Amino acid sequence: MIIHDKVVFVENPKTASSYIADLLIEDGGYRQTPRHGFLTECTDQPSFVVVRDPYQRAYSAWKYMDSIDKKYSTLGEWLVHSGHPFARSKQRDYIKNVDHVLFFETIYTEFSNLMRTLDVGVDMDYNPPQIHELTEQDIRTVEELFEEDFLTLGYKMILT
Numbered sequence: 001m002i003i004h005d006k007v008v009f010v011e012n013p014k015t016a017s018s019y020i021a022d023l024l025i026e027d028g029g030y031r032q033t034p035r036h037g038f039l040t041e042c043t044d045q046p047s048f049v050v051v052r053d054p055y056q057r058a059y060s061a062w063k064y065m066d067s068i069d070k071k072y073s074t075l076g077e078w079l080v081h082s083g084h085p086f087a088r089s090k091q092r093d094y095i096k097n098v099d100h101v102l103f104f105e106t107i108y109t110e111f112s113n114l115m116r117t118l119d120v121g122v123d124m125d126y127n128p129p130q131i132h133e134l135t136e137q138d139i140r141t142v143e144e145l146f147e148e149d150f151l152t153l154g155y156k157m158i159l160t
Contacts, residue, residue, distance in 0.1 A: 005029035006120045008047035012094040013086055014060040015050040015104050023122045046118055051091045051153050052104035054146040061086035076141035092152045
């Protein structure tokens with residue numbers, strides 16, 4: 001979590017959170033708490049988090065971990081067997097007590113508008129990656145594990 005002079009940013013993994021954190025840090029006037037934490041109580045400052053389509057977030061996490069350790073050959077296998085926190089973290093936990101929920105798919109516009117509204121002197125030049133092809137089993141596994149995220153965040157499930 002980044003606590004800036006004018007805003008609190010809750011870092012949700014695999015949603016451009018490192019990029020956004022770097023922008024706020026470069027702007028100065030911040031203090032950093034443990035990365036990827038939840039906002040446990042309301043603050044006096046406006047807060048925001050970025051959420052991402054659960055399929056794409058899971059795929060991004062798997063590809064990132066796969067670049068380090070090629071132990072699992074499919075996304076579904078990694079989600080079920082790895083035990084890694086990225087494989088189990090639910091986005092619904094990151095949105096609690098947060099004032100503004102931004103969507104990764106439209107992050108450039110939403111982030112720029114929010115920073116302008118809050119008078120924070122940062123802007124981004126970021127184009128989210130394109131959708132990746134997933135197997136039917138991967139899709140089924142993501143839908144089972146992250147069903148609450150789909151429902152809470154308004155993303156559409158493909159198979160269910």
